[in-house]
Amino acid sequence: MNLMRLLRGDTDAPEWYDFPGGVHPPENKTQSLRGPIAEFPLQEEYVVPLNQHIGAVSVPVVEVGESVLTGQVIAEAAGFISAPAHAPTSGTVTAIEDRPVPHPSGLTTGCIIIRADGHDTWRPRTPWAHLQDHHHTDLLARIQNAGLTGLGGASFPTAVKLAADRNHVDTLIVNGTECEPYITADHALMRERPQQILRGIEVAHELYDFRRILIGVEDNKPDAVSALRRALTAIPAELEARIELRVFPTRYPSGGEKQLVYLLTGQEVPAGGLPTDLGMLCHNVGTLAALADAVFDDRPLISRITTLTGNQLPWQGNIEVRLGTDIRTILDWAGYQPDPNRAERIIMGGPMMGFALDQRQLPLVKATNCLLVPTEQELPTPPPAKPCIRCGQCEQVCPAGLLPQQLMWFAQSHEWDKAESHHLFDCIECGACAYVCPSHIPLVQYYRFAKGSIRREQAEHRQSERARLRFEARQARLEREAAEKEARRRQRAEAARARQAEQATTPTADSSPADPVAAAVARSKARKQASQSAAGRATATVSPGAPELTREQLSARLDSQRRRLEKAEAKLAAAAPEHQKAMETTVSKLREQIHKTEQQLADRPEREA
Structure with missing residues (x-):
């Protein structure tokens, strides 16, 4: 192991470090790499979800019946951690309504439906030839307006990631690993468009002036490595001197952010931390290619490369497809014919971290890097789970060094505090533990359930805490107002006593009584006597002894x-x-x-x- 070389005192630094755990599932990548990236044809209708990213749901800025152009903003970001959405083609907005979207729970969300006009007319664009001609603020705004999110699967807004402290970050980690079985979208991109990836690196370097840039690729992609090396010779010498292309043995999940950081640098991201805590920034090769499109060509994120694979698809390969395209249409284009003898199973993502779709009529989103349609022989349905036999294999393969078995017990018994204390949230849900479990226990499902329950409790606690703070603020306000009212009353009383004292010390012949209460009583008696006198006079005018009118x-x-x-x-x-x-x-x-x-x-x- 290269780590052992360091411990023995070898002077040569290794090209990669060995992280703990990991598995070697069948790769099944050659099926989708037989041809170049295909361009998927335009469709008649596109369904663009408003929630294709981590963070706040974007807000529509178009109305039903409005005409839109390709690349036009149709929904704006709703906060700092958010991303806008764009029209994948030109056409007319026919509806803004809730539609089902790809999600493990089969949820629905707001969507903008666009009827394409077939012309694919772009909005006006302003390409940039040189980054140095523009301020960093303008560069970040351009990235934000392009709606970029991480294309490796997390869908975190790219502009937020690139807003990290520039004085603290000095290393860029480029993730070209793509360790998940079956998926080859990044592999095909590196093989066919390496210059585009390097242009994206140039954009990130313009923002941070990185001291070093490490590109990590597994050794099962020799053609991609060769293409990147050729492309490196054509970039400016100053930038090339800072780039290192690292190739390391294939093992799942080497593409995990924390695992890749350790593989390339030997530094461990702290529990609950991020690579930025170590002065590093990680970006997927697909994200960097989209970054180059957005900055240089003013092309927002309206399409992505997606792998179509699985032995139930007659055509397997990689396609560049517009976001919002109906998945059913894509599978029909690939020749998919459902097996009438078995339940339909379509997986978005790979077999380790992907999830099964509950239907085919769903839009393709920014996180759709693969559509896997396997046969039963190719990917058998997991058998029913059996009791845990405490073999310990899950602990041996965990790349985060956790105790999967113990976390499962805590999840089953709803002991959330103990699960958190055992670093539940350091689990990357790679599925390596479930892959080796001889009892076929769906361990990752337990972890997701526990994480969701903890987040829900935390959200409820935050809500109750906000309510408590509002109540305490109201009580403080009422007490303050009461105190101010009492202070004003005391001030008036003191002023009255001062006037009484002044009147008592300086009496005059025609002055009113010193006591204000007595003065008020005297005035009341005077008014009463005057009223009685007037009544007497009125009675006298109608009395029998009065003179006639x-x-x-x-x-x-x-x-x-x-x-x-x-x-x-x-x-x-x-x-x-x-x-x-x-x-x-x-x-x-x-x-x-x-x-x-x-x-x-x-x-x-x-x-x-």
Whole structure:
């Protein structure tokens, strides 16, 4: 082992270091490498999911009935960790609705459906000839607007990854391993388009000025290695001097990010950490090729190379296909004929880390690097799981140095805290443990279940914590407002006492009482006495001993009473049912008063005569 060479004190540094564990499943890669990358024809309809990446779901910026051009933004990023989506071809938006998408749980998500017009008319593009003519901020914005995500399977937004601290990162790790059986998309890309990968490396180097660039490729890809070496001779000497092409023995899962970092550098990414903690940045060769397209040619991520393989497909190979293409159409193009004697099984990804699709009518997404359609003889259905016999083989092949058996017990008993303490989240879900398990226990499914449960509990805890903080903030606000109100009350009381003290020390002959309460009582008594006096005067005017009214006074009273009657009758006509009885009483009294006044007025001339 090369690591042993270092321990013995050998002066020559090895080209690769040996990571623990790993397995050697059948590769099955030659079937899809017999020809060049094929161009998949344009289709009549494309379904573009809004959630093809890790992070926030993108937000549509088009409406139903709107015409779009190839490469046009149809959904914008909804946050820092997000990515926009683009129209894979020109046409018309026919719907924005939930559709099923490739997912282990068969979920649905929002999708933009585009009816192609067949012209594939591009939006205006502005290619860049020289990176040095543009600021780093503009370069990052161009990458973000292109909707790039990791094409190795993780689908993490590339712009976010390239926004890491430039003062801390000095090494670029280029992942050309593609260790998963059956998948050859990256292999075909390195073999046929190595210059495009190196142009993507040039873009990343422009941002970081890497001290060294390590390209890792397994030794089962000699034609890809030869193509990369030839392409390296045509790049600027300054950049070529920093690039090292490392070839190491084939073993699964050497393509894992942490395993590849250790293979090429001998440094171990800390538990729960990232390669950036070691000053390293990892990118897949497919991601770098898409990076070159986005920056130099202003071509957003609207297509990707996908492997079609499995003995149930008459045609096997690699195709470059537009995102949103119906998987059913792709398989029909490859000559797929379902076996009527067995259940249909289509796997997105490889046999180790891929998942079975619940139907064929699904859109191809940014993470679709392979469509595997095996026969039963080629990839038998796993038999029912048996009890664990504690053989320990899973621990021996784990590339992360974990205890798979113990993690399974914790997952079965829902002991999430113990699973976390045993570094559950360092599991890369490579499936090596399940591959060697003689009891056929689906170990990775247990780990995924445990991770999902822990994330769900953490999300619920964060939500309850936010609610608690909001409640405490409200209580603090109410207490603060109460304290401020009490302070204002005390301030007013102190001001009143100060005024009383001032009035007591400087009395005047005509001043009001020093006690404000006594002054208020005196004013109230005065108002009451004035009211009583007015009432007495009014009573005196109608008392029996009062002088009789003249004819002119009676006429004025009669006019006033008639006007009041008219108003009362108008209110009665517009009154609600519940108020009519009261208004009728008022009208009746007014009529009696008018009748009385009329009699007094009729008698007045006789008395005056």
